Amino acid sequence: MTQDEASEAQRLVGQLVTRVAxxxxxxxxxxxxxxLRYTNTLYSSGRWHLKDNEGTTLDRDSKSAARTxxxxxxxxxxxVSGAHIVLGDRLLIQFxxxxxxxxxxxxxxxxxxKIDFEDGNSIVPAPSSG
Amino acid sequence: MDRKWVKLADNxxxxxxxxxxxxxLSVTFLFENAALAIEGPWxxxxxxxxxxxYGDEGVQNDEFHAWKVLDSTVIRSTxxxxxxxxxxxxxxxxxxxxxxxxxxxxxxxxxxxGAWVIINGV
Numbered sequence: 505m506t507q508d509e510a511s512e513a514q515r516l517v518g519q520l521v522t523r524v525a526x527x528x529x530x531x532x533x534x535x536x537x538x539x540l541r542y543t544n545t546l547y548s549s550g551r552w553h554l555k556d557n558e559g560t561t562l563d564r565d566s567k568s569a570a571r572t573x574x575x576x577x578x579x580x581x582x583x584v585s586g587a588h589i590v591l592g593d594r595l596l597i598q599f600x601x602x603x604x605x606x607x608x609x610x611x612x613x614x615x616x617x618k619i620d621f622e623d624g625n626s627i628v629p630a631p632s633s634g
Numbered sequence: 635m636d637r638k639w640v641k642l643a644d645n646x647x648x649x650x651x652x653x654x655x656x657x658x659l660s661v662t663f664l665f666e667n668a669a670l671a672i673e674g675p676w677x678x679x680x681x682x683x684x685x686x687x688y689g690d691e692g693v694q695n696d697e698f699h700a701w702k703v704l705d706s707t708v709i710r711s712t713x714x715x716x717x718x719x720x721x722x723x724x725x726x727x728x729x730x731x732x733x734x735x736x737x738x739x740x741x742x743x744x745x746x747x748g749a750w751v752i753i754n755g756v
Contacts, residue, residue: 525655528705532655574701577656 513587513595513619514628517543521579521599528568531576535584544629548607550616554579559600579603583634593629640713642751643687643743646670646721659691661700663729665708667746670719671701674740676752678703681726687747703727717753719743 515537516549523534530549554563554576563575579599586598593609595617607617619627646665658674677702678687687699706723712733713719717733719741731741733753744750 523655523657525653526701526704527653543701568705574698577698580656581658 510623512625513589515621516546516584516587516597517586519543521582526574526576526579531565533579534606545620546617547620548617549606551610552617555604555605555606558603559568559584562603576605579605589627591627595629624629637715639751642745642749643711643713643719643721645745645749646711646743650707651703651723654704656698661689662695663703664728669744670721670741671744672735672741673738675732676700676741676742677730677732679728679730680689683728700729703729710728713751718730719753 519535521533523535524610525532530547531552535544550565552565552622553561562578563573582599582601582603584597585600588596590596595604595607609616616629644678646668649666649668649742651663660671661676662671663673673691675690677685680686688696689695703719703723703725706725706727709724710722711720716728721729723729733736733740737754739752739754742750742752
């Protein structure tokens with residue numbers, strides 16, 4: 505992943521989460537830019553964590569049969585205040601509500617996480633060089 | 635009034651919930667053959683008929699349980715004279731979507747292939 509590709513994640517900054525979707529083995533966040541049209545979509549069927557500003561885990565990936573609670577929906581209505589890709593495979597997103605969402609690139613494919621942008625570009629995790 | 639359309643809900647029987655999503659003003663359940671979007675009041679009941687979740691115009695309950703019907707199959711589906719949609723799932727949970735009189739869409743059911751029902755009042 506190049507520096508440019510890594511900085512692409514920052515295109516999420518300022519965008520509003522308007523939909524959080526849950527499937528048996530995956531989650532998705534949909535973003536709006538201006539309340540009129542969807543812009544970008546973030547998918548993951550890999551490992552992820554949602555934490556509050558004190559570091560307490562509020563939600564994480566889980567197969568549906570093992571899931572006991574679902575708190576990722578609390579991001580609906582939040583705005584992205586920061587988005588970074590670390591070492592090519594770890595996506596970190598901060599929200600104005602203080603919540604933090606992280607995705608890990610365990611197998612380095614779009615199954616881990618993928619951002620689809622409105623212009624047709626996508627970002628998927630890349631293996632770290634270190 | 636001809637209410638033959640209430641039979642449309644029968645088509646959900648035998649189908650699984652494949653996805654659940656939350657928007658700012660609604661909750662939506664995707665089935666193998668249809669989508670149910672609820673903007674009005676709804677309740678989720680357990681097998682003892684105890685309300686374990688509820689909502690109206692989006693998220694109201696801090697502890698969501700509606701996602702628990704994910705991967706469950708509808709075993710009974712009815713629409714009452716008051717336009718309440720009731721879905722009973724094989725996991726023991728029952729979802730009820732109500733119609734109120736605020737003039738806005740309360741719930742809508744759209745099937746693959748085109749048939750749909752939108753309720754915006756009793």
